[in-house]
Amino acid sequence: MMLAEAPPLARNVIDIRAATKVYGMGDIQVHALRGVSLAVERGDYVAIMGASGSGKSTLMNIIGCLDAPTEGEYYLDGADVNALGDSELADIRNRGIGFVFQSFNLIPRTSALANVELPLMYAGMKKAQRRERALAALEALGLADRVDHHPNELSGGQQQRVAIARAIVTSPAIVLADEPTGALDSVSSTEVLRIFDQLNQFGRTVIVITHEQEVADHAKRVVRLHDGSIYDDVRRAAVIGPPPMAPGRVA
Amino acid sequence: MNLEGLRIALGGIVANKLRSGLTMLGIMIGVASVIVLVAVGAGSAAASRQRLEALGSNTLTISTGGFGFGNRGGTQSRVIRIEDSDVVALSDKVEAPSVKLVAPIVAANSIAAVYDGASTTPQQFQGTNEALFSIRNYKVESGVAFSDADVVAHAKVAVIGLTVAKNLLGDNADANTLIGSEVRFGNANLTVIGILKPKGTNGTQDQDNIVLAPLTTVRDLISGSGTSVSQVIVQATNRKATDSAQTEVLNILLSRKAGSTSTSFLVLNQASLLQTQDANNRTFTVLLGAVAAISLLVGGIGVMNIMLVTVTERTREIGIRKAIGARRSDVLGQFLTEAVLLTMLGGLLGVAAGLIGSRYTIVDVKPVVEPYSVFLAFGVAVAVGLFFGIYPANRAAQLRPIDALRYE
Ligand SMILES: Nc1ncnc2c1ncn2[C@@H]1O[C@H](COP(=O)(O)OP(=O)(O)OP(=O)(O)O)[C@@H](O)[C@H]1O
Numbered sequence: 001m002m003l004a005e006a007p008p009l010a011r012n013v014i015d016i017r018a019a020t021k022v023y024g025m026g027d028i029q030v031h032a033l034r035g036v037s038l039a040v041e042r043g044d045y046v047a048i049m050g051a052s053g054s055g056k057s058t059l060m061n062i063i064g065c066l067d068a069p070t071e072g073e074y075y076l077d078g079a080d081v082n083a084l085g086d087s088e089l090a091d092i093r094n095r096g097i098g099f100v101f102q103s104f105n106l107i108p109r110t111s112a113l114a115n116v117e118l119p120l121m122y123a124g125m126k127k128a129q130r131r132e133r134a135l136a137a138l139e140a141l142g143l144a145d146r147v148d149h150h151p152n153e154l155s156g157g158q159q160q161r162v163a164i165a166r167a168i169v170t171s172p173a174i175v176l177a178d179e180p181t182g183a184l185d186s187v188s189s190t191e192v193l194r195i196f197d198q199l200n201q202f203g204r205t206v207i208v209i210t211h212e213q214e215v216a217d218h219a220k221r222v223v224r225l226h227d228g229s230i231y232d233d234v235r236r237a238a239v240i241g242p243p244p245m246a247p248g249r250v251a
Numbered sequence: 252m253n254l255e256g257l258r259i260a261l262g263g264i265v266a267n268k269l270r271s272g273l274t275m276l277g278i279m280i281g282v283a284s285v286i287v288l289v290a291v292g293a294g295s296a297a298a299s300r301q302r303l304e305a306l307g308s309n310t311l312t313i314s315t316g317g318f319g320f321g322n323r324g325g326t327q328s329r330v331i332r333i334e335d336s337d338v339v340a341l342s343d344k345v346e347a348p349s350v351k352l353v354a355p356i357v358a359a360n361s362i363a364a365v366y367d368g369a370s371t372t373p374q375q376f377q378g379t380n381e382a383l384f385s386i387r388n389y390k391v392e393s394g395v396a397f398s399d400a401d402v403v404a405h406a407k408v409a410v411i412g413l414t415v416a417k418n419l420l421g422d423n424a425d426a427n428t429l430i431g432s433e434v435r436f437g438n439a440n441l442t443v444i445g446i447l448k449p450k451g452t453n454g455t456q457d458q459d460n461i462v463l464a465p466l467t468t469v470r471d472l473i474s475g476s477g478t479s480v481s482q483v484i485v486q487a488t489n490r491k492a493t494d495s496a497q498t499e500v501l502n503i504l505l506s507r508k509a510g511s512t513s514t515s516f517l518v519l520n521q522a523s524l525l526q527t528q529d530a531n532n533r534t535f536t537v538l539l540g541a542v543a544a545i546s547l548l549v550g551g552i553g554v555m556n557i558m559l560v561t562v563t564e565r566t567r568e569i570g571i572r573k574a575i576g577a578r579r580s581d582v583l584g585q586f587l588t589e590a591v592l593l594t595m596l597g598g599l600l601g602v603a604a605g606l607i608g609s610r611y612t613i614v615d616v617k618p619v620v621e622p623y624s625v626f627l628a629f630g631v632a633v634a635v636g637l638f639f640g641i642y643p644a645n646r647a648a649q650l651r652p653i654d655a656l657r658y659e
């Protein structure tokens with residue numbers, strides 16, 4: 001039943017070729033990425049693992065169009081990202097990609113509802129419609145009774161769910177998460193992972209950075225980075241179909 | 252500007268009430284001082300204009316260097332005086348077509364007025380003719396003025412100002428009771444036939460502390476003045492004609508007085524005085540406005556300072572907004588709106604403060620609010636916000652999302 005919702009289209013929605021990232025200029029240069037090539041098919045669920053400092057976040061920021069590679073190409077949905085201007089990149093960040101951060105990154109002194117409405121505002125949606133959709137997203141994440149709370153009035157798990165609601169409210173095809181459970185306890189983590197499983201089941205491409213094997217177990221594919229290079233790339237489940245730990249698979 | 256943006260900007264301002272308040276205070280003081288100082292400038296201009304116009308419009312005052320800096324050069328063999336015959340010559344419609352009225356004045360100094368035991372020395376005691384009333388705009392409030400016939404008849408009559416009447420009768424008495432009474436001036440008794448309508452002070456002189464009497468009567472009072480007059484007041488046919496009237500009058504006097512040069516006569520031209528005064532007042536107002544504008548500028552720098560702090564403080568927020576799809580123009584708009592809103596609120600408060608402040612008399616000047624200064628000050632305040640907001644807002648807009656997100 002849920003299978004029907006997964007888009008069968010198998011093509012590379014993300015295509016990174018020989019990307020390098022060098023931080024700093026002059027004497028002290030840090031090579032965060034040393035020629036990474038990564039292609040991700042639509043509907044895939046990828047976990048990126050690796051030691052601290054191996055370049056995971058750097059790679060994720062490039063994928064999320066928050067940063068640009070020093071060298072190398074990046075095609076997003078077939079479009080050359082390096083050739084895009086600021087406002088086109090803003091549109092991609094707005095509608096094409098949802099980003100979930102380890103530290104939630106909610107806007108302080110602003111209600112959960114307003115935080116979730118924000119991407120829709122930048123998308124130019126009307127207030128009433130925006131409200132409706134933001135409420136629906138929060139409700140789907142079990143936050144119906146927390147919409148008027150400010151971030152400092154929410155638990156970590158609740159904040160992360162607000163952040164996820166904000167990331168998915170514009171229905172982006174890709175959801176990126178940089179250690180989304182890093183700051184959460186096991187109960188909240190389980191909840192968040194269940195949400196990602198569901199998102200992937202509904203056809204979204206999900207990429208998660210994690211240190212924890214339990215998190216990686218949810219992914220269909222695990223990519224390992226070491227010192228700025230990919231040294232391991234394992235497929236654990238088919239791109240088409242539910243993620244390994246999804247309840248739909250068991251049922 | 253959409254309502255949404257306004258709300259977000261307002262939220263930013265409210266989030267830091269004290270800081271925003273102090274910044275607005277800077278703008279408020281700037282705007283208020285522009286309005287008040289321009290109003291003071293305009294008020295003092297209006298006052299001095301009034302003062303000059305009270306002396307009579309389109310008039311020339313001619314004397315033989317009797318006042319001001321001495322025009323009597325040492326080489327002058329004979330003292331040149333203006334005589335009654337000269338006054339008649341000045342009234343010649345052919346020789347002086349631009350002259351409308353001529354009034355001679357004989358001034359008598361320090362002549363005490365005594366009535367019913369009370370005594371006062373009027374500031375001005377002048378002998379003149381009927382024309383002066385018209386030239387100087389003297390209205391007789393009660394009673395009558397004297398006529399040229401009275402001048403011929405050496406009539407023992409006088410028209411007095413309200414201050415003189417009050418000095419003689421006491422402050423609360425009805426000045427009109429003096430009409431018909433005899434008041435002793437020096438060694439003559441003059442009958443009061445009129446009380447002048449009060450003119451108030453001209454800033455330096457109480458214009459109601461005056462006694463006017465027929466020219467001949469005053470001459471009788473002060474011995475030895477012969478047929479000369481102290482001053483001649485000439486009224487031109489209109490304000491534009493004052494300059495030609497001046498030329499005509501001077502030419503007549505020069506041809507009539509042997510050995511006189513143009514420096515023998517002192518001519519005060521009311522119109523040109525007014526012009527100079529106006530120009531001076533404009534300079535004064537501009538100067539005041541400039542001082543105030545500087546304070547507005549200082550307020551603007553305060554806005555820029557605060558906006559830079561705000562942008563730095565909210566770098567992470569900017570990063571988040573960019574990460575979820577804010578364009579450069581969105582961020583620019585947000586901070587620019589905040590800056591302009593800050594100055595606009597400060598400007599409105601400043602307008603209110605300026606209008607209230609202009610209701611008080613400041614250093615003896617009643618400020619006159621110039622509408623242009625209100626709009627100008629407010630407009631400049633908003634422009635200042637725009638100008639000084641652009642740099643910080645642009646800095647925010649140009650931040651790369653990842654750098655902003657990583658900012659600690
Ligand atoms: N802005 C920066 N300037 C300089 N060096 C940087 C910058 N960001 C990251 N680096 C360096 O690049 C390398 C990769 O960093 P990255 O954040 O991608 O690691 P990571 O795999 O995400 O680590 P972690 O698991 O600790 O989050 C590290 O050596 C880091 O010190």
Ligand SMILES: [Mg+2]
Pocket residue numbers: 056057058178
């Ligand atoms: Mg990282």
